[in-house]
Amino acid sequence: MKISMILDKIDEKQLFVPAFQREYVWKRDDAKQLIDSLIKQYPTGTMLTWETASPPELKGPHKYDAKQGAVRLLLDGQQRITTLYMLIRGTVPPYYTLPEITNDTRELYVNLESLELSYFVKSRMQNDPLWQDITQIFQKKIRAKDVVRELEAKGQTVDRERDDRIDDNTSAIEAILGRDFPEQTIPIKANIREAIDIFYKVNASGVALTDAELALAQISGYWPQARDLFKAKLDKLKDAGFAFKLDFIVYVLLGCVHRIGSEMKKLHGVENKQPLQAAWKRLDEQVLDYVVNLLRSRAFVDHTNEISSVYALVPMIVYCFDKQGTHPTESEINKMVKWFYYSQVRARYVSQLPQKLDRDLRALKESEHPFDNLLRVIEEDEGRLEIQPHEFEGRAIQHPLFSMMRWYLKSRGAVCLTTGVGLHKNMGAKYQLENDHIFPFSRLKAAGYGKDNRVRYALAQELTNRAILTQVANRTKSATTALDYLTAVRRDFPKALKLQCIPEDECLWQLENYEEFLRERRKMLASSLTAYLAGITETGESDQAASIEDLIAEGESDELEFKSSLRWDYKEGVANRKLEDVILKTVAAFGNSNGGTLLIGVADDGQVLGLSHDYAALGHCDRDKFELHLKNLLNGAFGETYAATRVKVRFSALEERDVCQVDIQPAHAPLVLQVKDKNGQAVEKFYARSGNSSQEIPLSEMNAYFKGRFHG
Secondary structure, three states: OEHHHHHHHHHOOOEEOEOOOOOOOOOHHHHHHHHHHHHOOOOOOOEEEEEEOOOOOEOOOOOOOHHHOOEEEEEEOHHHHHHHHHHHHOOOOOOOOHHHOOOOOOOEEEEOOOOOEEEOOHHHHOOOOOEEEHHHHHOOOOOHHHHHHHHHHOOOOOOHHHHHHHHHHHHHHHHHHHOEOOEEEEOOOOOHHHHHHHHHHHHHOOOOOOHHHHHHHHHHHHOOOHHHHHHHHHHHHHHOOOOOOHHHHHHHHHHHHHOOOOOHHHHOOHHHHHHHHHHHHHHHHHHHHHHHHHHHHHOOOOOHHHOOOHHHHHHHHHHHHOOOOOOOOHHHHHHHHHHHHHHHHOOOOOOOHHHHHHHHHHHHHHOOOHHHHHHHHHHHHHOOOOOOHHHHOOOOOOOHHHHHHHHHHHHOOOEOOOOOOEOOOOOOHHHOEEEEEOOOHHHHHHHHHOOOOHHHHHHHOOHHHEEEEEHHHHHHHOOOOHHHHHHHHHHHOOOHHHHOOOOOOHHHHOHHHHHHHHHHHHHHHHHHHHHHHHHHOOOOOOOOOOOHHHHHHHOOEOOEEEEOOOOEEOOOOEEOOOHHHHHHHHHHHHHHOOOEEEEEOEOOOOOEOOOHHHHHHOOOOOHHHHHHHHHHHHHHHHOHHHHHHHEEEEEEEEOOEEEEEEEEOOOOOOOEEEEEOOOOOEEEEEEEEEOOEEEEOOHHHHHHHHHHHHOO
16 A cells, blocks of 8 residues: 555544554654655565454544444554654644654654755754755655755755756655555454454564563453553653553553463453453552552652662552552561562562562462562572672662662651752752762862773762752752862751761862772661661561472472473474373372472473473463363373362463473372373373382382371
């Protein structure tokens, strides 16, 4: 379909964008690259449309009327089409309002002699007729001859060759309207779930959509109002200083409804509609506001700019959500706050976000004291909780330790060094908090701490050379020497330096003693922060079951066994149903002994292999179908009563690979397994654990074993 026709169909209300599509997120450089490719006639991708007479909720004010018949929905290519609409029409397309356009990509200029593209730069373009707004060219308000006349009016010579070049370049831009976007169309017979599945597959194959965005598309398919409801709440939270993205809300909902941080596909089915709506009602009306107020009042967090990773709030929100209308106790609040602080300082969610959320949300579900356990996890991963002086060396204000310092200073009633105003909850733009060098950088630079020396420059920018000031104070401080500045502070506000953990030895305020000043303040901050964090609350002993990572690290034992697969034969590279008997043999042995855990998808040496081969061998299944197949095997071998009451199956994602964990409790009666011998005859076998393997108990020893195990 030609670009001009695509835009006409949008104007004529024949082509729409469904509400489940994400917002316009392209930036100016993306728009510039698209136009450059179109001018040069490079490939620019395809568009995916869906023809339907039963469309879902649409973006924008238009409401579908059945009298319209079938309409086209734009599923893939929305960012490109929206960009072209704005640059060619010069206005926002009807499915958006201007406030919804985060990045306005209009007012792109082109040099009609060189075809260079750039957004307006006054010094380069204001008096140069060659630079023209590309929208004016598309709308034929600027023609090649207009540019030539302006050049000649300015005294420039425009020969035939230059005239032709300007004319050809103008034509190349106008020709974009006639370019084709190859169109792939989902047939009218497809339902909304099928259309979104195709949308998912197209996007998952290359376009930079997150799993959370794709999950939100599915949610919007069966709950059309969801996106607008979420955005309205996010706007209110943003007004209060707490800015979150839609991805964050999707992770929160996944945690509240399914108690996991991965497997976004869990939200794709329409069966989630009622649980999600119920969860959102409580989140919107109670939980989100409560957690934000908790952060303000108890953690001294005034806005999300101070938070390194907002995803640390997901376990806190889920924990408060699970309270079912009641509120955490004083002790529980203290433990939450302490864990939140350490999650930031130790960068808990910088990497492997879904997997870490899986582990942390499991602790909320299984432990009586979850935040004690979550602190233990951080301590085990980092080797310690205490903050050491060397951790500040060369760390700039972007490091989480700086946020921790701000929260601590606010907690102890620290004040601005110049105005004496408290740092917590300041009102008015003039009194917003800023951070300024105690030793002015201009003086440090003159003393050899400039960019020419990387190590010394890092020391000049170190967060321990920062004080927290209000904006009005920062504007007046200028380049006053540390000695003069701190002397005046001590005179006007005697407690202010101590409250901001700034050394009060005047010798350290001399420029030649700058690095000694840093060493002293590092020690002061490290000891103060460690004492503050430890004093928030005591951390109890862990009461949570060992994680799957812990189990694998321990290795096989009499109560733990690894199996590479349920049905896939890694040696032969084919599916092998006989391997299922090995799984049943292991379950029987654990049941006939003291119970244990079987991990499927893990090699003998602890290497995580995952279940992808098993999924393929079972007919391209997923976790749910794998679990159903395994339970059918257990029911057939041991009976539904034992399988339902004494065997628990769950899954974890490790290294982006699924592992199945089967927890087996001791059986109340012997588990006898029927297997086929070499001749294909059914024979009964009895297995029990011996060390780290499952062994058959000979007939001659069975009675003695039964008596000791089941009747003793």
